[in-house]
Amino acid sequence: MKRRMLIQAAAGLALPGLTAMAQAQAPDWPTGPVRIIVGFPPGGGTDALARVVGQKLSVMWGQQVLIENKAGVAGVLAAEYTSQQPSDGSVLLMAHINSHALAPSLQPKLRYDVERDFVPIVLVGVTPNLLIAHPGASAKTPKDIAALCKAEPGKIAFGSAGQGSAQHLALEMFKLQAKVDALHIPYKGSGPLLTDLIGGQIPYSFETMTAATPHVKSGKVIAIAQTRAKRAKGHPNVPTMQELGYEGFEATTWYGLVGPGKLPNAIAQKINRDVNTVLAMPDVQERMDTYGAEDGGGSTDKFKKFIQTEIAKWSKVVKDGKVSADS
Secondary structure, three states: OHHHHHHHHHHHHHHHHHHHHHHHHOOOOOOOOEEEEEOOOOOOHHHHHHHHHHHHHHHHHOOOEEEEEOOOHHHHHHHHHHHOOOOOOOEEEEEEHHHHHHHHHHOOOOOOOHHHHEEEEEEEEEEEEEEEEOOOOOOOOHHHHHHHHHHOOOOOEEEEOOOOOHHHHHHHHHHHHHOOOOEEEEOOOHHHHHHHHHOOOOOEEEEEHHHHHHHHHHOOOEEEEEOOOOOOOOOOOOOEOOOOOOOOOOOEEEEEEEEEOOOOHHHHHHHHHHHHHHHOOHHHHHHHHHHOOEOOOOOHHHHHHHHHHHHHHHHHHHHHHOOOOOO
16 A cells, blocks of 8 residues: 555655656647737738748648737737746747848837747848839939939938838948938838839839848849848849949848747747748749748757847847937
């Protein structure tokens, strides 16, 4: 009797630990629809990549993966919203350079802390921006655009996805290097920006390659230059800003999945493994190459360190260039 009681007692003591271990190894997730929050309207790069990944995950998980657009403040509103959601894996954010690398320096009253309030899951891709122009624009090289800006200081319009967005910062970098002034027109995302650029309301933008590519392919806009040190696979014939005389000009846009700050590690690791599987699919690789989204995948720790590096890099740019979210 005593032996039986001791075994039962030992089993009772071990059970919580075994249960926790089992849950950590095999999380019972997802048990319902998963929402991926996108901080921009439909039609932009973040939205496009979220839908590519979300569709594949929906099939893999046998559950709906819904893309929910919450546009505003260059992605910051969506990040703020996600940081306040339950950490059960039901709500994820397609994080963006704007919300997770630029905002910490540009938004002094930011209502979230990138490190405390989010769990990095996986980097989805890094893209150059494309300097694009309306086909009717008078200047169609960076040097000619700079000359136009010097001739008409503060009047040549460049659209961006919002104050403090990656497109905005790329413009500020161009202004510094070319020593010119230009008119910054912020929108609530790439979708409405591209609508106006295609319609001729604005002539130029340092738009994300992901969002701009379909319109470049269709001939609705012209790709003048790209902003990474190397040419992207999807646009081998478009020169880089560095090749065109702007030494060290590198302004990328990146995307990655994160969860609210208390997301269990087991769920984060499962999503990481599954997204890595998705990114390795040939049809997904083809889509990513077309959009110029490269170097995605890897571990959760890789993405965490990448975000930290990006915050430090852009903090210096913001400080040295005296850039604010209102410039």
